[in-house]
Amino acid sequence: MAVATVIEEQKDKLDKTALITGSEAIAVACQLADVDVITAYPIRPYDTVMQYVCKLVANGEMDCEYIVAEGEHSQFEIVKHASACGARVFCGSSGVGWMYAMEALTVTPALRIPMIAMVGNRALDDPGAFGVEHNDALAVRDLGWQLVWVDNAQEALDTALIAYRVAEDRRIFLPLAISCDGAFLTHSQALVKIPSQEKVNEFLPQYNRGDLLLHPDNPITVAPQGNEDWVMEIRRQNYAAMERSPGVIREAYADFERIFGRSYGNPFFEEYMTDDADIVLMGMGTLSISVKVAIREMRKQGKRVGFVRMRWFRPFAAEELSKSLQRFAAVGVIDRDYSFGSPYAGGVLAGEVRHALYPGPGKKPPVVGFICGLGGREVTVPDVQKMAEAVYNAADGKKQPLTQWIGLRE
Amino acid sequence: MGRLFAIEIIYRGIFQKTMAGRLSRAIVLAAHHEGKVGISFGRYGDSPERNGIPAKGFAIVATDEQTLQEGMAKYEPKEVDVTICVDDTLCKGVESWAWYGLQPVNRLLKPGGTLIVTSREGPEAIIAMAHRKDTPYQLSILKGTVSFSGLWVYKDDHTDVRILGAVAKILPELFSLKSVQRAIVDEWHDELKATSAAKAYDRTTSITVTPDQGNPEVPYKFDLPKWHEMGEGIAIPSIPAGHKMDDPKSHAEGGFQPDRNPTFLKFSTRTMRPVVNFDTCIKCTLCWLQCPDSCFDVTPEGLYDANMKACCGCGVCEAVCPVKECVTMVNETEFKGNDSQWEDWRKDKDGYKVWLEEKIKHPPERSHGFRYRGQYEEQIPEMLEIAQEK
Ligand code: SF4
Ligand code: SF4
Numbered sequence: 001m002a003v004a005t006v007i008e009e010q011k012d013k014l015d016k017t018a019l020i021t022g023s024e025a026i027a028v029a030c031q032l033a034d035v036d037v038i039t040a041y042p043i044r045p046y047d048t049v050m051q052y053v054c055k056l057v058a059n060g061e062m063d064c065e066y067i068v069a070e071g072e073h074s075q076f077e078i079v080k081h082a083s084a085c086g087a088r089v090f091c092g093s094s095g096v097g098w099m100y101a102m103e104a105l106t107v108t109p110a111l112r113i114p115m116i117a118m119v120g121n122r123a124l125d126d127p128g129a130f131g132v133e134h135n136d137a138l139a140v141r142d143l144g145w146q147l148v149w150v151d152n153a154q155e156a157l158d159t160a161l162i163a164y165r166v167a168e169d170r171r172i173f174l175p176l177a178i179s180c181d182g183a184f185l186t187h188s189q190a191l192v193k194i195p196s197q198e199k200v201n202e203f204l205p206q207y208n209r210g211d212l213l214l215h216p217d218n219p220i221t222v223a224p225q226g227n228e229d230w231v232m233e234i235r236r237q238n239y240a241a242m243e244r245s246p247g248v249i250r251e252a253y254a255d256f257e258r259i260f261g262r263s264y265g266n267p268f269f270e271e272y273m274t275d276d277a278d279i280v281l282m283g284m285g286t287l288s289i290s291v292k293v294a295i296r297e298m299r300k301q302g303k304r305v306g307f308v309r310m311r312w313f314r315p316f317a318a319e320e321l322s323k324s325l326q327r328f329a330a331v332g333v334i335d336r337d338y339s340f341g342s343p344y345a346g347g348v349l350a351g352e353v354r355h356a357l358y359p360g361p362g363k364k365p366p367v368v369g370f371i372c373g374l375g376g377r378e379v380t381v382p383d384v385q386k387m388a389e390a391v392y393n394a395a396d397g398k399k400q401p402l403t404q405w406i407g408l409r410e
Numbered sequence: 411m412g413r414l415f416a417i418e419i420i421y422r423g424i425f426q427k428t429m430a431g432r433l434s435r436a437i438v439l440a441a442h443h444e445g446k447v448g449i450s451f452g453r454y455g456d457s458p459e460r461n462g463i464p465a466k467g468f469a470i471v472a473t474d475e476q477t478l479q480e481g482m483a484k485y486e487p488k489e490v491d492v493t494i495c496v497d498d499t500l501c502k503g504v505e506s507w508a509w510y511g512l513q514p515v516n517r518l519l520k521p522g523g524t525l526i527v528t529s530r531e532g533p534e535a536i537i538a539m540a541h542r543k544d545t546p547y548q549l550s551i552l553k554g555t556v557s558f559s560g561l562w563v564y565k566d567d568h569t570d571v572r573i574l575g576a577v578a579k580i581l582p583e584l585f586s587l588k589s590v591q592r593a594i595v596d597e598w599h600d601e602l603k604a605t606s607a608a609k610a611y612d613r614t615t616s617i618t619v620t621p622d623q624g625n626p627e628v629p630y631k632f633d634l635p636k637w638h639e640m641g642e643g644i645a646i647p648s649i650p651a652g653h654k655m656d657d658p659k660s661h662a663e664g665g666f667q668p669d670r671n672p673t674f675l676k677f678s679t680r681t682m683r684p685v686v687n688f689d690t691c692i693k694c695t696l697c698w699l700q701c702p703d704s705c706f707d708v709t710p711e712g713l714y715d716a717n718m719k720a721c722c723g724c725g726v727c728e729a730v731c732p733v734k735e736c737v738t739m740v741n742e743t744e745f746k747g748n749d750s751q752w753e754d755w756r757k758d759k760d761g762y763k764v765w766l767e768e769k770i771k772h773p774p775e776r777s778h779g780f781r782y783r784g785q786y787e788e789q790i791p792e793m794l795e796i797a798q799e800k
Contacts, residue, residue, distance in 0.1 A: 110643075110644055111643050111645075112644075113643075173642070173643065211641070212642065212643045212645050214645075219647070219648035220645045220647055220648055221645065221646050221648055222643065222645045223644050223645075224644070224646060228454075228455060228485075229455075229634055230634075232637075233635075233636070233640055234637075234640075234644060236637040237637055237638075237640065240638075241642075
């Protein structure tokens, strides 16, 4: 680690600790995963990862094809093709850069390409803004991408390794995007344990594209034209792959724990102080920090509030989540995104949570939605307290809007 | 329920697209003059069209809106009153590029329905090309040179209105001659076209084709796989490269025959086919190099045999061959099978020579497509003459 500041040699002498950003943590994961082809095109805040990979390559610490494309669309197309030819790939983008690649993003899942991308979550233009919103990554939520949100640099590194393991599993072969909140995660350095290469090798098998390998020795045609006689069957195959994804994710986390000795508990969502909670808040990404602090404050005042942080948005662990949420008197969902004109004018996650609860059986706790922290605005501890109040009101059956804007000047 | 009418138009993609669209529109408009409602559409699976690839358009007409909906609730009607086939070579079968296998030209006809074909051929030739059908149907031939044009240029040779006149005669319940003439004048502002429709109306006759008449072959088809039987990732195995050829006489091995797509045979995509004179071929390789569909099998002795499973009839080989009458395009109506010409030649060179001479020296007029500048102008007097034959 020439660039990362190695500050401590662990007992297990091959593991190291470094002070690095979330983006750098993902770059280190790419190095450990021995990624073959990486494409880059600069846009904040994703560009931190490309800069770091670039340094690793320049310093001779990483061996890969590093291609700077002329735009995001080419960036994603290049790795799509490389992956079809059997290369382990990585790329990523942010905000409108991700949207500029949309056509390439759309075709990737149907071709069963296990592309790993990092989304440095950023508000979509206009106005041009660098701060975090989740609408960029969420734009592909219906298209066959697996989507995961992380909230710290260690989790970013670990999840990137897990991502390769899951996406490149022959049962899945679907792309996967790791969302890292712009600035809060991409630009702040934290202490991260870097696992040894041996452990990573044990955890992560080679990418084997098998019969789908595009190679002169395995002549195939990929992506021909198809009419109404074919499209539905192809979509059904993608459903089947996504249906298998939760099982493969579970296997990967279990193996991760066995090999690296670090556990994430339930892979799909993290629960914080929910055991005795009356109500819970939910959200994705780094807002978890202020929510946890606020919960500890509120608990001092006797308010038993818990937190559920969604990691995996696709696949969405609906049954498991609804079972868990049924324990609480009410649920508040914090969305760092928007969905104009959606049911109850809410955010994307709130809609998904209500959807997950709907079929039952069992009780359906009221769900209050919050739009908060847009464009990178800070989600403050008082904001969280205000949201908890609203969730208590919902639990008491008080009439109030189903979606509330928090932290807005009004 | 009121009465539902379905008219099918089978045509050559691009070359006859404009005509097919004009026909289905005019049918609906003419029926509308008699208080009926209707829709005009092309089968979407055939789109985007490709040159010469068989395609379909439909006019669905009904006596009331609800009945029309019954006809609209499907992509392609299950049965039709009239099939209009605007190129006689399509009577050999219809294989759309949308992978439906080979459909007999008369497949959708109701028992007793009418197949209208534009052709210079007589009924025997047309009946021999069309597959047999379980129930009797009517055949009506609209005498004339088959009308071909481009996507942007329309050859207004009155084929469209003559067909419309024939439809009025065949299916008077759909619309009268008067209504169709009104629709023609409204749509194209041309009294002469209305007169042509009336002439065709007067001349239209039909004969009955019985179940024991026609091509006895079973058209090839295939079953579509279930979703879990299909390969994943929209990847399909490529067609294997190919193999050596076997001389039917000497059993010498050599040359090269590329393997070909077993599920898209080009029997129905061409209106003409090349016949090759192997005695005069100088083995220059130009036909083999230039054929856009890699049709030429290289024989053990280095000759070039156009394989009829792959040939789309474009005529490029004829255009590039430097030897006079070594490759000649001949009207597809002239051929029954799709056998290898080279094998026939190897088995009986003299017999082949007679066959070849007969095909190229006394050819039935090659009636399709555009081959040289000024061709249409030259053809007009002749076309007028044929159109006026009884
Ligand atoms: S007409 Fe000649 S060039 Fe055209 S597809 Fe047939 S063999 Fe090939
Ligand atoms: S172009 Fe004519 S002369 Fe040349 S190889 Fe083909 S058939 Fe023979």
